[in-house]
Amino acid sequence: xxxxxxxxxxxxxxxxxxxxxxxxxxxxxxxxxxxxxxxxxxxxxxxxxxxxxxxxxxxxxxxxxxxxxxxxxxxxxxxxxxxxxxxxxxxxxxxxxxxxxxxxxxxxxxxxxxxxxxxxxxxxxxxxxxxxxxxxxxxxxxxxxxxxxxxxxxxxxxxxxxxxxxxxxxxxxxxxxxxxxxxxxxxxxxxxxxxxxxxxxxxxxxxxxxxxxxxxxxxxxxxxxxxxxxxxxxxxxxxxxxxxxxxxxxxxxxxxxxxxxxxxxxxxxxxxxxxxxxxxxxxxxxxxxxxxxxxxxxxxxxxxxxxxxxxxxxxxxxxxxxxxxxxxxxxxxxxxxxxxxxxxxxxxxxxxxxxxxxxxxxxxxxxxxxxxxxxxxxxxxxxxxxxxxxxxxxxxxxxxxxxxxxxxxxxxxxxxxxxxxxxxxxxxxxxxxxxxxxxxxxxxxxxxxxxxxxxxxxxxxxxxxxxxxxxxxxxxxxxxxxxxxxxxxxxxxxxxxxxxxxxxxxxxxxxxxxxxxxxxxxxxxxxxxxxxxxxxxxxxxxxxxxxxxxxxxxxxxxxxxxxxxxxxxxxxxxxxxxxxxxxxxxxxxxxxxxxxxxxxxxxxxxxxxxxxxxxxxxxxxxxxxxxxxx
Numbered sequence: 001x002x003x004x005x006x007x008x009x010x011x012x013x014x015x016x017x018x019x020x021x022x023x024x025x026x027x028x029x030x031x032x033x034x035x036x037x038x039x040x041x042x043x044x045x046x047x048x049x050x051x052x053x054x055x056x057x058x059x060x061x062x063x064x065x066x067x068x069x070x071x072x073x074x075x076x077x078x079x080x081x082x083x084x085x086x087x088x089x090x091x092x093x094x095x096x097x098x099x100x101x102x103x104x105x106x107x108x109x110x111x112x113x114x115x116x117x118x119x120x121x122x123x124x125x126x127x128x129x130x131x132x133x134x135x136x137x138x139x140x141x142x143x144x145x146x147x148x149x150x151x152x153x154x155x156x157x158x159x160x161x162x163x164x165x166x167x168x169x170x171x172x173x174x175x176x177x178x179x180x181x182x183x184x185x186x187x188x189x190x191x192x193x194x195x196x197x198x199x200x201x202x203x204x205x206x207x208x209x210x211x212x213x214x215x216x217x218x219x220x221x222x223x224x225x226x227x228x229x230x231x232x233x234x235x236x237x238x239x240x241x242x243x244x245x246x247x248x249x250x251x252x253x254x255x256x257x258x259x260x261x262x263x264x265x266x267x268x269x270x271x272x273x274x275x276x277x278x279x280x281x282x283x284x285x286x287x288x289x290x291x292x293x294x295x296x297x298x299x300x301x302x303x304x305x306x307x308x309x310x311x312x313x314x315x316x317x318x319x320x321x322x323x324x325x326x327x328x329x330x331x332x333x334x335x336x337x338x339x340x341x342x343x344x345x346x347x348x349x350x351x352x353x354x355x356x357x358x359x360x361x362x363x364x365x366x367x368x369x370x371x372x373x374x375x376x377x378x379x380x381x382x383x384x385x386x387x388x389x390x391x392x393x394x395x396x397x398x399x400x401x402x403x404x405x406x407x408x409x410x411x412x413x414x415x416x417x418x419x420x421x422x423x424x425x426x427x428x429x430x431x432x433x434x435x436x437x438x439x440x441x442x443x444x445x446x447x448x449x450x451x452x453x454x455x456x457x458x459x460x461x462x463x464x465x466x467x468x469x470x471x472x473x474x475x476x477x478x479x480x481x482x483x484x485x486x487x488x489x490x491x492x493x494x495x496x497x498x499x500x501x502x503x504x505x506x507x508x509x510x511x512x513x514x515x516x517x518x519x520x521x522x523x524x525x526x527x528x529x530x531x532x533x534x535x536x537x538x539x540x541x542x543x544x545x546x547x548x549x550x551x552x553x554x555x556x557x558x559x560x561x562x563x564x565x566x567x568x569x570x571x572x573x574x575x576x577x578x579x580x581x582x583x584x585x586x587x588x589x590x591x592x593x594x595x596x597x598x599x600x601x602x603x604x605x606x607x608x609x610x611x612x613x614x615x616x617x618x619x620x621x622x623x624x625x626x627x628x629x630x
Contacts (some may be wrong), residue, residue: 010048014040015057043076044085054086102306102313102335103136106297110140110273113295114149118241118269124249124290126278127299130336130373130454133275134247136299140273141245149241149271152233156251159399162490162512162528164255164519165202167246168229172203175236181205187235188228195224203232218520222255225519226262233263243271249289250280253490254516254524257285264292285523301333310335314342315351315358323351323360330369336452337373343431344369344376347383377432377458384426389462390415391423392432395448396459397471397495401436404444410474424448473499476508489515493528497535506536510544513551526555546576 018035037055044053053071073082106125113121127133137153145151154170176184184205185193196207198221216224233242246252246260264272272292280286290296302310307328311319323342331338345351350361370376381389394411395402404424411417421443427433432455437446450456463471476495480487489512496505509532516525529552537545549572556565573580 010045011052012041012044012046012048013052013058014038014044014055016040039078040076040083043078043083044074047074047076047085052088054088056084056086058086102302102310103132103139103299104306104309105303106136106299107139107143109297110136111143114140114144114241114243114271119271121243121271121273122264122292122294123272123297124274124276124293124295125297125299126276126281128278130334130452131299132302132335133277133299135335137245137247137273137275141243144241144243149243150237151243151245153245153247155247156249156253156256157400158251159491159494160488161251161253162493162516162521162524163253163488164516164521164524165225165259166253167256168259169202171244172199172229172232175232176203176205181207184232188231192224192228192231195228198225199228218518221518222258222520226259226266229259230263230266233267241271242267242269243273245273245275247275249274249276250283250286252285252289253521254285255519255521257289258521261288261292302335302338303333304328307331307333307338310338311342314339317353317356317358320358320360323358326360330371334373336454337376340373340376340380341369344380347380347430373454374458377455378462380430380432381459381462384430385423387415387419388423388426388430391420392427392459393463393467394471395433396450396456397463397468398475400453400456401447401449403447404435404442406475406478408444409478410471420444469499472496473501473504476501476504490524490528493531497531502536502539506532506540506544509535510548517551517555522555522558526552526559529555542575542577546572548572549575 014037016035016037018033018037020031020033022029022031024030040055044055047053053074071085071087073084075082110121110123113123125133125136134155141151141153152171152174154167156167160166181196185196185207188196194210195213196205197209197213198216200206200209202225213221244260244263249257252260264270274289274293276286276289278298281290304324308319308324311324311327323345327338327341331341342351345360350363352359352361370379381392384392391407391411395407397410398406404420407424408417408420411420424433424435424443428435431451433448434451435441435443435446435448450459460468472495476492476499479495480492489508493505493508493512496508499505509528513525513528513532516522516528529548533545533548533552537548540548549568553565553568553572556562556568570580
């Protein structure tokens with residue numbers, strides 16, 4: 001852009017709300033605009049001096065489409081403090097949020113299956129990190145949507161892998177849209193509307209709880225949730241075909257995975273596309289999901305033609321032959337590694353745009369680039385200014401996705417948190433992170449995400465262990481304060497465990513397990529309680545440990561793991577200092593005696609219990625004797 005401006009000619013650009021209309025007297029009128037952005041643009045024009053100057057908001061709005069570099073703040077008439085300014089580079093400094101090149105054969109194969117009869121596309125796409133699964137799924141979803149298919153897309157997350165129905169939040173938010181609750185209840189009909197409150201926290205609405213929804217058993221709740229979701233999906237259909245796309249399926253929480261299986265089995269006309277990390281299919285949950293797929297696609301290295309498309313897409317113009325040869329020799333057709341090599345060369349100035357044609361510095365061919373993608377990402381992060389490096393590391397503690405505000409709030413005070421917005425823009429310009437909202441919104445007011453899981457993992461690995469612990473504790477406390485009364489306990493557990501905050505982690509794990517049990521997510525609940533016992537089993541009071549073991553016993557019964565249930569119930573009784581029956585007759589006798597004691601106390605309802613300690617221990621795990629009997 002600057003190159004297109006004639007010598008001595010400048011331009012100032014500012015973004016914001018202005019008022020337009022006719023200005024002047026009846027004898028002469030002009031059409032124009034008034035407002036602060038007009039004044040700022042005029043002042044920037046005066047300071048441009050043969051260049052193009054952008055204000056902060058304009059720079060954010062064009063990020064990703066036009067490269068911008070920060071300039072020295074300028075003093076302008078009417079502004080008390082120097083105003084930050086930016087200059088365009090002409091060629092975008094970032095790669096697209098999702099490079100569209102490559103994987104042509106795989107994309108056509110999936111779209112051909114989608115073009116068959118309803119339900120013909122049921123495929124699981126697997127591959128190692130960075131091999132292009134997510135990009136391929138996005139391409140197919142976009143092409144299907146353009147072809148009139150109703151598409152619902154979601155993804156699971158490692159941090160939320162124990163949050164019931166987390167993966168369905170995006171789907172239900174899309175399905176419900178902006179419709180008010182009364183219209184949605186009317187669409188559900190008189191049979192399902194009374195159960196709508198079961199979706200609270202999973203969809204964007206809040207329905208009134210009833211005596212029925214509050215007293216339902218977990219298995220009945222799960223069945224009602226399935227019926228509600230099926231009804232909502234059916235009501236949102238706008239064409240003859242429907243496609244559900246689930247990325248990172250290996251991180252699905254138990255409730256989401258179970259609901260996915262039930263929806264797919266109840267709706268055979270539904271097309272289904274799953275993406276998962278290679279090697280994750282060994283779990284029982286992933287085995288169940290794999291059985292939904294009629295076909296499997298394992299992604300490997302890209303062919304040369306796909307590498308050419310990918311690099312050309314990253315550059316926005318045909319890729320130089322010498323560059324293609326180099327990235328193939330070094331990247332071996334690995335998409336993410338190829339992308340990082342190209343971006344690293346751009347960072348180093350080894351790639352230069354000359355009137356729409358990219359020139360490669362021949363010295364770059366001898367650059368000592370790391371031999372793996374993680375190494376290239378590390379080198380690119382190390383080349384950033386210190387504030388951007390620290391911002392990436394702090395954000396990595398929050399997770400693959402992160403609100404901008406939490407990064408600023410837990411950013412080390414001594415490092416100046418006011419640098420976070422600019423640092424986020426620098427990370428965005430380097431195609432390391434991307435925002436999830438309008439570029440015109442403030443950096444701290446939106447959510448962000450690392451563009452790739454590898455980038456997230458590398459940034460996290462660069463943090464010293466002690467600093468990770470401190471930041472995890474602060475992030476956990478931040479999320480708890482923001483949530484108020486009912487936080488996402490599984491997310492708090494994730495952070496407090498990594499902070500080695502034993503008491504906070506134990507509380508979060510127990511509450512998360514209780515929520516999971518309530519939603520009939522029994523496998524998740526058992527995992528959460530197992531982590532609680534491993535973390536704090538030797539430090540918590542006996543009544544609490546006994547309660548955990550009794551809950552584990554109940555969950556094992558639900559999962560038909562009788563030996564594990566017996567072991568957990570025995571451990572519960574032992575932790576509470578209660579007699580552990582050694583034989584079946586003794587077990588039955590103990591159960592009868594416990595029931596008789598409870599009945600007598602219920603009838604008496606007066607006087608002090610002579611053995612309050614035993615009473616409290618029995619209340620901690622009242623189902624342990626009955627569970628052993630079962």
